[in-house]
Amino acid sequence: MSDWDFLHDMHDRGYSADDIAAAAACGYAPWEAKYIDRQWAEEQLEGEPQDTAASIQPVGSREGFPFSILEQTEIFLDLVDCAERHFENTGRYLQVWGELGEIYAEIKFGLRRHATHAPGSDGTIDGKRVEVKTISPEKASDHVMVKSQGNFEKLLIIRIDRHFQFQGKLIDRSQLSGGAGKYLKGRLP
Structure with a gap:
């Protein structure tokens, strides 16, 4: 299976052309995003100092x-x-x-x-x-x-x-x- 077969799967599942284009741009399928859940990440970082562009090292x-x-x-x-x-x-x-x-x-x-x-x-x-x-x-x-x-x-x-x-x-x-x-x-x- 190629790393882009998920785009065909998205089409078969009824995703819109915009959704498929977004997935192609980021390189992963929407159902894989659960592993990068924003709410979970924010909860894990709660109380941590926030990075700013100037502090990226x-x-x-x-x-x-x-x-x-x-x-x-x-x-x-x-x-x-x-x-x-x-x-x-x-x-x-x-x-x-x-x-x-x-x-x-x-x-x-x-x-x-x-x-x-x-x-x-x-x-x-x-x-x-x-x-x-x-x-x-x-x-x-x-x-x-x-x-x-x-x-x-x-x-x-x-x-x-x-x-x-x-x-x-x-x-x-x-x-x-x-x-x-x-x-x-x-x-x-």
Whole structure:
């Protein structure tokens, strides 16, 4: 089962086109959201100090960069090798695409990642806020969708092909289509 089969399930269950588009943009089905229940999360954080944008700090890295880019490159190559070996052994892809895409962006494009789960964008490149979207080998399309409310200036699309080769393109937000809608669309040419 591909990681996007849930979109067909949503259609079969009678979800609207907007609901399906929202699920495609966030990458999970509505019935999976119960595991990320907002009320439960707020109850767990009750009494904790509230984060502000100014207080978001990188986790486990030096100002958004890994401690060692050489070590990060070795980790990246090990992860790609592991994912490739898993596919050869099972015929199934290891679902690590987003993390692989962001590590590749660190190495190839100089992405400085924000702290884990920081809202709005994944990090910065040359001082510009960047959203990273990774297209896995399971996907035939080179199109991605991002929420237009996201706080990013550039979109970095990373494509991983079935031979585990990577390519990326950094696109200015103004070049994305669908500017007046809920989602913006980008394409890796």
